[in-house]
Each structure stands twice: as C-alpha cells, then as structure tokens.
Amino acid sequence: xxxxxxxxxxxxxxxxxxxxxxxxxxxxxxxxxxxxxxxxxxxxxxxxxxxxxxxxxxxxxxxxxxxxxxxxxxxxxxxxxxxx
Numbered sequence: 843x844x845x846x847x848x849x850x851x852x853x854x855x856x857x858x859x860x861x862x863x864x865x866x867x868x869x870x871x872x873x874x875x876x877x878x879x880x881x882x883x884x885x886x887x888x889x890x891x892x893x894x895x896x897x898x899x900x901x902x903x904x905x906x907x908x909x910x911x912x913x914x915x916x917x918x919x920x921x922x923x924x925x926x
Contacts, residue, residue, distance in 0.1 A: 858897040870897040873919035893923040
C-alpha cells in the first residue's frame with residue numbers, strides 16, 4: 843500500500859478556482875505543505891484517506907454586499923481532510 847494522499851495528483855492547477863497564476867500555485871503549494879506537515883505532526887496523516895488544500899482567489903466568508911469587501915477580500919486556501 844502506498845502511504846501518500848492522492849493529491850497533488852494531476853497537479854496544483856486543478857485545485858485553483860478560476861485563473862491559474864504562478865503566485866496562486868506558489869500560495870497553494872505552501873498551504874498544502876503546511877497542511878500535510880500538520881497532519882503528520884498530529885499523527886493524523888495515516889488516519890485520513892484524502893487530504894488537500896484548494897486555492898480560492900477571494901475569501902468566501904466576506905460578503906460582497908459589505909462596502910468594505912473589496913478592501914478586505916483576500917485569497918484563501920481551505921483544507922479538506924477526509925477519513926472515508
């Protein structure tokens with residue numbers, strides 16, 4: 843059995859929502875590295891069947907109806923671990 847998660851699999855590009863840019867791939871690569879590193883540190887890497895980060899060019903938690911949204915919206919990289 844291979845003890846490695848399926849991602850990055852086909853590459854980072856499939857985990858970037860929208861336009862794929864080098865800076866987005868660099869951010870995603872770092873976020874994914876931190877995530878996997880933390881799973882190992884917590885002893886959870888081999889207890890999850892799939893774990894990966896994705897890149898969203900703007901933070902979905904900021905409401906676009908908020909006037910300041912254009913000033914506070916920033917990229918985010920949510921993480922997704924799964925045990926089944």
